[in-house]
Amino acid sequence: DEQHRFGVRQRLALREKGQAGESPHMLMMSATPIPRTLAMSYYADLDVSVLDELPPGRTPIVTKLVKDERRDEVIQRVREACLTGRQAYWVCPLIEESEALQLKTAEESFEMLSAALPELKIGLVHGRLKNDEKSATMAAFIANEVQVLVATTVIEVGVDVPNASLMVIEHAERFGLAQLHQLRGRVGRGVHESVCILLFAQPLSQTGRERLKAIYEHTDGFVIAREDLRIRGPGEFIGARQSGVPLLRYADLEADAPLVEVARDLAESLLRDAPQVADEVATRWFGGRASLLKA
Known part of the structure; x- marks a missing residue:
């Protein structure tokens, strides 16, 4: 698998x-x-x-490309979704700050969202957490005790929360096409309209631009794989x-x-x-x- x-x-x-x-x-x-x-x-x-068909009960996912400077609007979108009873993922490429790669990190994003959304319960999962800590946070998210889950790509596969209808991916230009498609598949698992917001920083490389264009235009995994073959x-x-x-x-x-x-x-x-x-x-x-x- x-x-x-x-x-x-x-x-x-x-x-x-x-x-x-x-x-x-x-x-x-x-x-x-x-x-x-x-x-x-x-x-x-x-x-x-x-x-090439969606499983029963799945809804199509709307994908949006958003520049990093519009982050405040995205946070407001997360607030509105969660206050109506839905849940959201906020995905980051790194666990902690790196001098070599100045990217938004999971821990930094967790602190930022906790401060910006005091009315919501924010959770954090990443690969360095102990298994029981990860399991506890995931169980709380499944039970809607946590409304926003900040995570690394540990949630790429095997996570099924139908109530989660919004995903934000930080520095989407740094992810591969397979990862972006897998991550996007964590939403759209229930009856609610689902959105995946790809936050990207500029300037974009030519490869980064082509990857974001491919994931924005296509939801078919096999078409995305063909684009991946062409690009990489x-x-x-x-x-x-x-x-x-x-x-x-x-x-x-x-x-x-x-x-x-x-x-x-x-x-x-x-x-x-x-x-x-x-x-x-x-x-x-x-x-x-x-x-x-x-x-």
């Missing part, structure tokens, strides 16, 4: 749990396939099934990098898609009709690292 959160070698270790010479059957799930996964589907190493590249096919330039000697996945299909058919013919030649080709090109193609 949540296949995009695993590394190449972690997935490879899972594949190797079968008996000697046998590979286990694997079903991998993700709301946002990583660029590598999408690229592997080109090469017939993965059969892809797409579920598929990474190494015979290696462990999951994004970046693929280092293919001749081919370009987008420009040469028809050739990839021809090559795939030829590869199947070689495997079927001339397995020895197929082994020699694999030995020449893969250099003993062919197992990495399976992860």
